[in-house]
Amino acid sequence: MVQNDLLSVLRSVPGAEVRVDEPLGDLTTYRIGGAARVLVQAVDLESLVGVGRAIVDSGVDVVVLGRGSNVLVADSGFDGVVVRLGGSFEGVEIPMPSDPLAARAGSAAALPVVARRTAAAGLGGFEWAVGVPGTIGGAVRMNAGGHGSDMAASISEASVLRLGDDAAQVLSVDQIGFGFRSSGLQHLDVVLDAVIGLRRVDVATAETEIDEIVRWRREHQPGGQNCGSVFVNPVPGVVSAGQLIDGLGLRGLSEGTATVADKHANFILSSPGGAADDVVRLMARVRSAVLEGTGHDLRSEVRLLGFDEEVARAAGARRATGEGH
Incomplete structure (x- = not known):
């Protein structure tokens, strides 16, 4: 939970731009998901140091976001601070x-x-x-x-x-x-x-x-709303996640607004205006099918931000904050 005193400190940091309840969907390639309680952009090392000190002192959850090309934000958003870097x-x-x-x-x-x-x-x-x-x-x-x-x-x-x-x-x-x-x-x-x-x-x-x-x-790879490869290859150079998923005939499998891509089975597409919850549920279904059908336990390559821990783990993530997998 972000407290008002943290907002005051962040707003006092020179070079830091602070926004409250900022939608994150447009900052990711999936273009879906909810808002961050706080989004702060640092333009140089000095501002990042100030922002970092304030965040750590508060104990609030924090995630650093780049272009959002391997991030899926929960529909409920992220009740913490998202840091972006710009400027220098x-x-x-x-x-x-x-x-x-x-x-x-x-x-x-x-x-x-x-x-x-x-x-x-x-x-x-x-x-x-x-x-x-x-x-x-x-x-x-x-x-x-x-x-x-x-x-x-x-x-x-x-x-x-x-x-x-x-x-x-x-x-x-x-x-x-x-x-x-x-x-x-x-x-x-x-x-x-x-x-x-x-x-x-x-x-x-x-x-x-x-x-x-x-x-x-x-x-060889689909366009549209996606974040690239969804799962890490279980045996790099030998066994690929896409081959395992394709071998089980899962191309085209859907869950609400999310679909396993026809062009590449390790991509999950979202429909415009889709739900992040659909994507993560489809990830869990695919992961379960691969484990049952091949014995390989797929790990998420996507950073899952703001999801319940149990939901994130079912989709193959190691943690739900998005900083790790």
Whole structure:
């Protein structure tokens, strides 16, 4: 529960923009779900430090939200504080010809933007990210990946602030503790930026690769209201969640306004004006069917925000706040 004294403190933080009962649906790719009790945007490190200190001192639930590309918000909303990063956190520093071959990208920078900007500068290695509709911060937290690479293979370090602290830490890849679609970052850890390793490439070659990735995604993955892959592959590179779901004939399975996509069985689509509760119930049905039919216990790749703990666990999440799985 957010108290009025916390609102007063948050509103007093320079550079922090505070909104109450802010709808979250339009801030996610699912475009459904309820409101956050408080939404606060920090534009620089100083404002984030102030916001973080106030939140930790209050003990209120908190979630950091990027582009919302792997988040499902409960229809009842989230009775806590949602933090978004803007301003200086959106920057991308492209190296000059005499600089080391690495770009520094802010937490709020969109992956497709970083991929295209580096390719246009004749710097390769991050083309794979053009098809991932998230931000650098969220991608580091969950070790986003695709097309043969991921964040663990792409970055050398990341700056991280633990909410409540006064200073950030620079963490190496080993310190971040990457796993498949996961990291060792803790609940209160906020990624500020990341350094991406690159190599010199021909601009036309890099941009052609980007075009091919975009084309492949359009051909093999559905559009509409979704958040990408719903479940983590149980055995990466060997057994995929989509294959298991498809093998049980679950394409087209529906629950109210939610449907397992025909084009890719590990995608669940929502109808315009749909219900998040329908999506999470369908996730639970699919997960139960896969466990019964194959023995594989699927884990949610979606961050479930604001749901009852029992409901979230039935859908394959490890916790219901959205910070972890």
